Amino acid sequence: MADKNKTLWGWEFNTTVRVLLGKELKTVKEEIKEMKDSMDFMSEKFDKIIKEHKEALENIKVLEEKSDRLQSTVMHLQARVNQLEQNARSNNIEIQCMPERKSENLMSIVKNIDSVIKCDVVEENVMRVTRIAKMDKDSPRPRSIVVEFKNQKLRDAFLAAGFNFNKNNPNDRLNTSHLGCNGNKTPIYICEHLSVANKMLHAAARRTATDKGFKFVWVRGGKVFLRKNENTGYIVVKNLESLASIK
Incomplete structure (x- = not known):
């Protein structure tokens, strides 16, 4: 009788353990699934962010190239307008x-x-x-x-x-x-x-001549020239940017 009760108790214990383990495993599996779903969701979001970031960088590059072209065009047009004004x-x-x-x-x-x-x-x-x-x-x-x-x-x-x-x-x-x-x-x-632009250029050239020790500044044919001294060649000052490179 005692053996029978012991066997029954053991069976019930095993059953209870299996049930509890089953519930725990089910809970763990559900949590793992939720974590996996969450990680998949985050991975998709991350991939989307990476893609959008890449597209944004490409768009920025395109816009920068357009900006450079527009700036070049504007400078070219300004130079043409200035030349027309000077010719007039x-x-x-x-x-x-x-x-x-x-x-x-x-x-x-x-x-x-x-x-x-x-x-x-x-x-x-x-x-x-x-x-x-x-x-x-x-x-x-x-x-x-x-x-x-x-x-x-x-x-x-x-x-x-x-x-x-x-x-x-x-x-x-x-x-x-x-x-x-x-x-x-x-x-x-x-x-x-001189045109307004060339007057500004001439004034800037005179300041540069003073700052960098150039002896001669003059205008001929609407163009501005610089010369360090009698023993050096002359420099044609084309624009304000070119003055910055003069040593």
């Missing part, structure tokens, strides 16, 4: 630092300068004379006078006459006293009429 000024000179008067006759001023520098330009060859607005409104300098000649040859002759006058009179270069202006003697400059 090819017959012009700019007279700088000539004092302003209320009832001034600009044509008479041009004639007086012409008489001083001995260019012999007749009035019929002058198409237009006018004062132009200042680039810097706060500048104390008077507004420049722009003179438009019939052609570039006449313009160049006037420029050359002004250059030669200053060369031949290094201690008394063209100034207000030559034109009968009262007050302190101040220089008067005759130069090419």
Whole structure:
């Protein structure tokens, strides 16, 4: 009887253990499945993120290439516009630092300068004379006078006459006293009429020349040039970026 009860108890125990183990295994399997499903979900999400990141990088690269092309196009167009503006000024000179008067006759001023520098330009060859607005409104300098000649040859002759006058009179270069202006003697400059962009480039070139010890800065044919000294070659300053590379 005792053996029978022992056997029965053992069977019940084994059954109970199997049931409990079955429940535990089922629970563990369910948890493993949930973990696997969760990991699969996270893996899909991660793969999606990786894919989207890759696509984003590709899109950024495409946009950067487009931006570079657009920037290059804009710079090319700006250069063309600047060249057109400069070509439109090819017959012009700019007279700088000539004092302003209320009832001034600009044509008479041009004639007086012409008489001083001995260019012999007749009035019929002058198409237009006018004062132009200042680039810097706060500048104390008077507004420049722009003179438009019939052609570039006449313009160049006037420029050359002004250059030669200053060369031949290094201690008394063209100034207000030559034109009968009262007050302190101040220089008067005759130069090419540059486009706005080229004026900015010329100003930047002068600053660079000062900072880096260049002796000469000049303009010819609407182009800006730099030269370190008499023993070096000249540099054509094409744009502001090219100034940064000058040593």
